[in-house]
Amino acid sequence: MALFIAAALLPGCTARPATPPAPPGDTFRAQLVEQVTADGAWVHIEALQSIADATGGNRASPGPGYDASVDHVAGVLREAGFDTTTPVFTLRSDDRRPITLRNVVAQTRTGDPERVVVAGAHLDSVPDGPGINDNASGVAALLEVATRMGGSPPTTNAVRFAFWAAEERNLDGSAAYVESLSRSERRAIILYLNADMAASPNAGYFVQGGFGDEADETGPEGSEVVGRTLVEELAATGATAETAAFDDESDHDAFIEAGIPTGGVFSGADNAKTDAQAARWGGRAGVDFDPCYHSACDRAEGIDRRVLDDFTDALAGTVARFATATDPLAH
Numbered sequence: 001m002a003l004f005i006a007a008a009l010l011p012g013c014t015a016r017p018a019t020p021p022a023p024p025g026d027t028f029r030a031q032l033v034e035q036v037t038a039d040g041a042w043v044h045i046e047a048l049q050s051i052a053d054a055t056g057g058n059r060a061s062p063g064p065g066y067d068a069s070v071d072h073v074a075g076v077l078r079e080a081g082f083d084t085t086t087p088v089f090t091l092r093s094d095d096r097r098p099i100t101l102r103n104v105v106a107q108t109r110t111g112d113p114e115r116v117v118v119a120g121a122h123l124d125s126v127p128d129g130p131g132i133n134d135n136a137s138g139v140a141a142l143l144e145v146a147t148r149m150g151g152s153p154p155t156t157n158a159v160r161f162a163f164w165a166a167e168e169r170n171l172d173g174s175a176a177y178v179e180s181l182s183r184s185e186r187r188a189i190i191l192y193l194n195a196d197m198a199a200s201p202n203a204g205y206f207v208q209g210g211f212g213d214e215a216d217e218t219g220p221e222g223s224e225v226v227g228r229t230l231v232e233e234l235a236a237t238g239a240t241a242e243t244a245a246f247d248d249e250s251d252h253d254a255f256i257e258a259g260i261p262t263g264g265v266f267s268g269a270d271n272a273k274t275d276a277q278a279a280r281w282g283g284r285a286g287v288d289f290d291p292c293y294h295s296a297c298d299r300a301e302g303i304d305r306r307v308l309d310d311f312t313d314a315l316a317g318t319v320a321r322f323a324t325a326t327d328p329l330a331h
């Protein structure tokens, strides 16, 4: 039985509770975790790999591979019944010619739109490769959760899935999106969940949200509930998570800056796995979590499907628990 966490107050504004997740035995959560599969996520990995292969080997934004990735993801979400938009923003750039890019934002038609669970992943790659572990893996995991949940689930709260442009260019897509929100739209977001790299070939299971000593490491109050829920949901797959401090290196940053409770998962990039980590998770000590990080070899063949399965389950369980939380939201 999960512990229910008392509401937390953010300094300087009205109450934003740390939403207590539903118990792990909750039917909606159990069904969603049961329904999502690595095979389902794999369909999107293959689609994004094919897009990169057809567009010069990458999905960098701006670029044709990114545009095709947006069209794929938006099409999947529309087909699944979500209210789907592709809001445009102008890239911060030194160039004289302004560059416009699209994020993808898809929301359930059910659930309270004043209580929104937002889950996001960046959809762009670096120019040097197809960006499959970084970050077709996070995209695929969330698309699998979204499509199994469908656009009209029986949840208390609305759920919004977001796929960001230009993470690899200063986190511009998520930053522009959060900047575009009104004060009341920001206050309606009860938490943000980030998935950036979820199937590294020599994977770790890292969770951010509420861990660390400084405020910029833990995230805003309430983030510890998100982080703890992710750890619990990974444990339910059999994976022991390692907790990590937030840095400013992914799309969680804009949400943290906006004071929104935030959590994230990460399977490791260009750091070597330690002996202790290899003992805990398997894999090879002394070898990078992802030897193909930001390289042309970051392809579908390198994906660890078991790790993708674990993270997809954990994201499904976490989204479901917060989407069905019924504690009163004081504004």
Ligand code: DTR
Residues within 6 Å of the ligand: 134, 135, 167, 168, 196, 197, 247, 249, 250, 264, 265, 266, 269
């Ligand atoms: N910014 C990511 C890689 C990355 C580095 N540290 C973290 C921590 C949490 C998530 C992701 C990352 C990239 O897209 O390259």
Ligand code: ZN
Residues within 6 Å of the ligand: 126, 134, 168, 294
């Ligand atoms: Zn990257």
Ligand code: ZN
Residues within 6 Å of the ligand: 122, 134, 135, 167, 196, 197
């Ligand atoms: Zn990334």
